[in-house]
Amino acid sequence: MSRGKKIKCEGSNFDDFLEEEGLLEECDAVAAKRVFVYKLEQELKKNKMNKSDLARRMNTSRSAVQRLLDPTKPSTFGTLSHAARVFGKHLELNMV
Numbered sequence: 001m002s003r004g005k006k007i008k009c010e011g012s013n014f015d016d017f018l019e020e021e022g023l024l025e026e027c028d029a030v031a032a033k034r035v036f037v038y039k040l041e042q043e044l045k046k047n048k049m050n051k052s053d054l055a056r057r058m059n060t061s062r063s064a065v066q067r068l069l070d071p072t073k074p075s076t077f078g079t080l081s082h083a084a085r086v087f088g089k090h091l092e093l094n095m096v
Contacts (some may be wrong), residue, residue: 032069036080043067043087057086 018024044054055065067073068083081091 029074030071033075037071039067040083043089047087054083054086058082 015024018027044050051065051069052062057061058065064079068075068079077091077093078089084091
């Protein structure tokens with residue numbers, strides 16, 4: 001493969017496409033929730049906990065925890081923060 005030849009990309013970036021389609025905010029929200037869910041699942045494994053254990057520690061139902069762990073289901077900042085506190089963690093919200 002030749003390293004000297006550069007490929008020129010044309011068109012807009014993917015964020016521009018999502019913006020035009022009215023999907024950017026939804027995709028950003030789902031992506032952020034996916035990251036949170038991944039980290040929460042890592043904490044569950046590290047602490048040898050299951051969903052029922054987390055539900056008990058959060059004083060909520062197992063079905064509420066199931067919704068929390070579903071990246072496509074919305075969750076309030078308070079619920080996310082409560083789940084993080086179970087593991088001695090906190091949430092940080094940044095606007096960039």
